[in-house]
Amino acid sequence: MTALTDIPRATPEAQDAPRLPRRGAVRHRGADVGPSRTTRVVVLLITALFLGLPLFALGAFTVRGGLKGGVTLSHWHDLFGGELGASSGPLWTGLQNSLLLSVVTVVVMLALLVPTMILVRLHMPRLEKTLEFVCLLPLTIPTVALVVGLAPVFSVVARIFGSGSWTLAFAYVIVTLPYSYRAIQANLVAVDVVTLAEAARSLGASWTATMRDVLLPNLRRGMLAASFISIAVVLGEFTIASLLSRTNLQTALVLVSKRDPYVSNIVVLMSLLFALVLLFALGRVGTQSRRSRS
């Protein structure tokens, strides 16, 4: 039997104290070298004006009463009134297609990228640079050039999967790859996945359990950020859909704007606001990620 010495317990008051954030604590680190409060407010105001004025103008245009002037909600009513006129019909088709494309793109991107990146990180770290190069490559290729290469590929895709608009997702995965890669990579670097995986394995977890219980939950923020960015890119994509003769939100907008500029501008306004919400969500995810790390 061991001598009856006292076992030291955790001593939170000591140097070894838990790092609980203090409520109401304000960080002043770097405040002395940053810009003054006035400068920050001025810069923020200018930026807000720069970004907000066009949105405001767009909003004002959508409620304008044509050449007679005045304010009217009739254009909004035309779009949401229940009866979809001939002018806004393609728009809804485009919106449906784009939403479906977003979902398929996100699913395919996550299914391809996450296991590959984890595998490379855990077992083939030498390939990380190569993977990064491959994933960032689409940034360097103009979309028009990409479509030229994709056109013959899509004739094969059409034979296998049909010519549904959702098949554009295969191309969109390539377009969104650089952004998705960066988002997931940032999360991979922040979390020590190698040690976490080894800890799980040493506790008896299979590879499936390790992925399900340990790695994926800790990569959730990266995957969410990658998904948001992908959705934003897909909703704003025009070139590939247009050149491959598919209908998505952007091609439909162009079509509709030729018939009814009000409806198309309403949709542009809504998609911009939607993108704004996505960006805020992204920023929030990033902030939470930084907080949890600190």
Next chain:
Amino acid sequence: MTAPNTTMTATEAVGAVNAVRPDAEGATVEMIDVVKDYGNARALSGFTLSMQPGELVALLGPSGCGKTTALRALAGLTPITSGTMRVDGEAVAHLPTNKRDVGMVFQSYSLFPHMTAQDNVEYGLRMRKVPKAERRERAAEMLASVGLDELGHRYAHELSGGQQQRVALARALVTRPSVLLLDEPLSALDAKVRVELRELIRLIQTELRITTLFVTHDQEEALAMADRVAVMSNGVIRQIGTPEDLYSRPTSAFVADFVGLSNPVPATLTGGTITAYGTTFELLGDPLPDGPVVALVRPEDVTFTEDGIPATVITSSFLGSLRRTIVRLDDASVLTVQHDASDVRFAGARANIAFTGRPVSARKV
């Protein structure tokens, strides 16, 4: 937030540990002629180690000597090139990590950040399909045995480094593994917490009688904790023995140099006898050819005398019950003398030193 009690008695802890594993018995571990190559570099070259049930063996050595590779090989995290590894007589080299029944505590904090401390400790039991009620109870008992019974609801980022390593220890032990593997678990902690935690590890390990392999580069840690210490260099064990053996009877200059402090003293070797400054010493360890050598004399084997070798005090450090004083001999050699704390020496003062003449290790010049 309620702060936990600062201490728990050993009786409480031992009770908690026994409740977790009433009839614990450690496993034997054998690693025979294990080789691990990384391309052209050989990390382990014929590594052989045998551990008795319930024994704590520390692998000690400089960076890159292969100690972590040996531990990871036993865990199954690093596949070996050749060799045999047996746990309780059963070959394990072909088994994946999750089938080896090992518990491991890592150098870096390895708690799952999205789980509470309690859930972390339960995870290994969950993988073994232990019913929920039982695993909650066992995890709570294990957390209590590491003194964290009140912090089970906290997440990793709400725990200090020392607390995280305690949870990691509880997590590794709750499954009652055959072997516990500790990969420098204390190296990221500050000195006070490090000493606390190493005492806790040793206490729980002794009570559970779990065979433990402990990797460290800190010789004080190894000597304080281990039943036996294995000193490694270049992928092999150079000497294995009790801490006292290694310190008092090193079989090579490398071990004498690496374990504890040594004064390199220019000397002459003749027929197994070393002569330095008129004092003769018996040579410890491997024989060397006659001629000039460097004798490795422990600081406690150098003493202050009334009429010895003249020297000048350079500095003197207070270490509690003793002092270490560095002196320069008139021939410019520098020696460290370990002596009683009450014998205060000031920088610049003249002194005389002598050697006790206890056997020493030596290396070729």
